[in-house]
Every structure is written in structure tokens, then in C-alpha cells.
Amino acid sequence: MDNSGKEKEAMQLMAEADKKVKASGSFLGGMFGSANKCLLKVGHYSAQLEQYPKAIEIYEQVAMSTMDNPLLKYNAKEYFFKASLCHFIVDELNAKLAIEKYEEMFPAFSDSRELKLLKAHEEQNSEAFTEAVKEFDSVSRLDQWLTTMLLRIKKTIQGDAGDLK
Numbered sequence: 001m002d003n004s005g006k007e008k009e010a011m012q013l014m015a016e017a018d019k020k021v022k023a024s025g026s027f028l029g030g031m032f033g034s035a036n037k038c039l040l041k042v043g044h045y046s047a048q049l050e051q052y053p054k055a056i057e058i059y060e061q062v063a064m065s066t067m068d069n070p071l072l073k074y075n076a077k078e079y080f081f082k083a084s085l086c087h088f089i090v091d092e093l094n095a096k097l098a099i100e101k102y103e104e105m106f107p108a109f110s111d112s113r114e115l116k117l118l119k120a121h122e123e124q125n126s127e128a129f130t131e132a133v134k135e136f137d138s139v140s141r142l143d144q145w146l147t148t149m150l151l152r153i154k155k156t157i158q159g160d161a162g163d164l165k
Contacts, residue, residue: 010045013038036062043082044145052086056098059083067106076106081114085149088121089156096122113139126157 016038043058063079066072080102087095099118103110113136120132133150136142142150 006045007049010042010049010051013042013045036065040079047082047086047149048145052090056083056086059086063102063106074108077109077112077114080106080109081112081118082149084114084118085146085153088118089149089152092121092156121153121157124157126154129154129157 039058039062043055043062046052046058047055059079059082063076063083066079067076084095084099084102087098095118099115103115109115117132117136120129123129133142133154
């Protein structure tokens with residue numbers, strides 16, 4: 001699927017997500033219904049299409065709606081991680097500020113492997129970042145989306161255009 005097809009699908013998903021959120025009517029209906037799944041798909045496509053502000057907004061929204069739910073709270077870490085990745089691609093300073101905010105909002109994020117991977121970027125050393133990615137991948141296999149985002153982040157490290165592995 002080319003970018004125009006993905007963009008069209010993303011726009012349709014955004015419209016569908018908006019309808020579902022409005023139609024849910026209740027807090028629980030919105031949380032446990034398919035609205036979050038739809039929003040996450042929109043966030044996924046938005047990031048792929050380099051519409052990072054939209055992706056960040058969606059991932060933060062879903063993370064905040066799940067972190068207070070005992071059944072879903074551990075998913076918040078993943079959504080804050082994805083929002084952080086999008087932040088790092090756009091602007092490192094804002095990414096650091098966002099991570100501090102996420103740690104305050106959701107303390108479990110502070111001790112996560114995801115945060116350790118993000119902190120490796122701060123060194124601005126492509127070899128150290130690549131090692132951190134390998135370590136992360138050894139525990140949780142990277143999917144295509146994560147690989148793409150991590151490569152985009154790695155390209156922001158000065159003078160690097162290499163591979164992740």
C-alpha cells in the first residue's frame with residue numbers, strides 16, 4: 001500500500017474512531033469498547049506517515065485512559081513508549097520533557113526496559129543505541145513499526161545512517 005492509500009485509510013480510521021468515542025456515551029463503554037483499538041490504529045498509521053503530533057496525542061490519550069484501570073494499566077507503559085518514540089523523532093528536548101511527565105504520571109514507566117532504551121539515545125552514540133536496541137530485541141522482538149521508528153530515531157544521532165543490528 002502506498003502512502004496515499006495509507007493516508008486515506010488513516011483518515012477513515014480517524015473518522016471511525018471519533019464516531020465510536022462520541023457514540024460510546026459512557027466512560028467504561030469508551031474504555032472497553034473498540035474505540036481505543038481504533039485510536040491506536042490511527043496512531044500507528046499517523047506515526048508511519050510522519051504525522052507525529054497526531055500520533056503523540058493519540059498515544060498519550062489512550063495511555064491516560066488505561067493507566068487508571070487495574071486491568072489495562074500495564075498497557076499504558078507501551079503507549080507512553082510509543083509517544084516517546086514519536087517525540088524523539090521530532091525534537092529531543094521535548095521528548096525529554098515528555099518522558100519526565102510520563103514518569104510522574106505513571107511511575108512504573110521509570111523502571112521499564114522501554115525507558116532504558118530511550119535513555120540510550122541521550123548519549124548520542126549510535127553504537128550504544130544499537131546495543132540498547134539489540135538488548136531490547138532479545139527480550140521483546142521488534143515489530144515492523146518499532147523497527148521503523150527506531151531507525152528514524154537512530155538517523156537523528158549525528159552522522160549515522162546505519163542499520164540497527
